[in-house]
Amino acid sequence: MAHPNIALIKYWGKRDERLVLPRTDSLSLTLDVFPTTTRVRLAPGALHDEVTFGGVPARGETRRRITAFLDLVRERAGLPDRAVVDTENTVPTGAGLASSASGFAALAVAASAAYGLDLDPTALSRLARRGSGSASRSVFGGFAVWHAGRDTDPDPDLGSYAEPVPAGALDPALVVAVVDAGPKIVSSREAMRRTVDTSPLYPPWAASSEDDLADLRRALLRADLDAVGEIAERNALGMHATMLAARPAVRYLSPATLTVLDGVLELRRDGTAAYATMDAGPNVKVLCRRADAHRVAGALRAVVPGGSVHVAGPGPGAHLLDEAL
Secondary structure, three states: OEOOEEEEEOOOOEEEOOOOEEOOOEEEEEEOOOOEEEEEEEEOOOOOOEEEEOOEEOOHHHHHHHHHHHHHHHHHHOOOOEEEEEEEEOOOOOOOOOHHHHHHHHHHHHHHHHOOOOOOHHHHHHHHHHHOOOHHHHOOOOEEEEOOOOOOOOOOOOOOOEEEOOOOOOOEEEEEEEOOOOOOOOOHHHHHHHHHHHOOOHHHHHHHHHHHHHHHHHHHHOOOHHHHHHHHHHHHHHHHHHHHOOOOOOOOOOHHHHHHHHHHHHHHHOOOOEEEEEOOOOOEEEEEEHHHHHHHHHHHHHHOOOOEEEEEOEOOOOOOOOOOO
């Protein structure tokens, strides 16, 4: 089982597509909502992998990515056996709610166990990264930083992994406003490529993101939620600005998104510490103090009556379930 993570300092853009190496470091918070549960068992003698989501066979690009990941696990384990994979995903897929992060972190844990790989958390994070970059962070609970690594590393694959981030006595919540649970018209992968290749705003955003990460880590250590929120919000808005400047533009922000962002500003004007972040999709996540979470959720429900609002806290890292329980 694994949970999604929401990046406070964003991952946006790859420098190596095959190894899934990012251009910048990123930092996230793993949530305690929307878990993905994945079961993997070996099928000796089978000619093909069997992959289902909630009992429905996976097809197309989804199936290709999962079987390619299983090939990587098989190569490392030295076992040729095909596998039966069944996944129960409670987060909307392809809507900018980190479904691939929880999905591939869960698959990395389950497949490693099924094929007999004994991986420490760092190695597991590297493996999960090969399925989906942000999955490297869902291996860990709470706050985690994903190191981009450098092209000068002797083995670039070894230099890119996630690890937990120390934080002070924060008691944060993340209120998730789902304004559209449908799949995106432009995938994150395509949007990243287009932004990196064509947006004149991407290089300065990537450079400033490194400064944002250093500032946010210091804010976490001193448990300064307002500073954490301010840094996270500017980093997310900057990322979306790079997409709007791409040729052609990538626009995930919908009218409902802007309504939620206005609601967050109104909460701050009224004295409630609330800060927005968004990934590659129209849905908004709002960082606040746990004591304020239900007030924030109520305010967001009032401005997006057709959507759904969920209150999340820091969640656990990816782990095996005891099927006997």
